[in-house]
Amino acid sequence: MTVLSTAPKTFEACLQACVKCAQACEECFAACLQEQDVQQRTNCIKVLNDCAEICFQAVQYMARNSQFAKALCQVCATICDACAKECEMFKDTHCQECARICRECAEECRKMA
Numbered sequence: 001m002t003v004l005s006t007a008p009k010t011f012e013a014c015l016q017a018c019v020k021c022a023q024a025c026e027e028c029f030a031a032c033l034q035e036q037d038v039q040q041r042t043n044c045i046k047v048l049n050d051c052a053e054i055c056f057q058a059v060q061y062m063a064r065n066s067q068f069a070k071a072l073c074q075v076c077a078t079i080c081d082a083c084a085k086e087c088e089m090f091k092d093t094h095c096q097e098c099a100r101i102c103r104e105c106a107e108e109c110r111k112m113a
Contacts, residue, residue: 011062014073014108018062021080021105022055028087028098035092044086044095051083051102058109074113080106 029048032041058076061069080102087099 011065011069011112014112015059015062017105017108018055018058018076021101022052022059024098024101025049025052025055025083028094031092031094032090035090041090044090047079047083047086048098051079054079055105062112070113073109077106077109077113080109 025048029045029052032038032045032048035041038045054072054076058069058072060066061072066072084099084102084106087095087102090096
């Protein structure tokens, strides 16, 4: 996935996981807004937004080989775990799939940190 071959290869799996997670969270966010019980999903929707944003930010830090990339990946793992927990409360397919992807991303981020 490295575009310019300048990002460290050690970041590769985490970069890919973060991009995938951010996309899943954005898609789940949009789908949750369409659900009948949208009022019960308020916290989930907020955490989905936080998760997508931290994943995108982690990608930026890793891509530029920031000295803070590992620290940010630790925070990203924490937020991904929280997002997965929120999504797991809802039984629809998009939330369950998003939770799975968030757990995978958290695992990759922990390996980085």
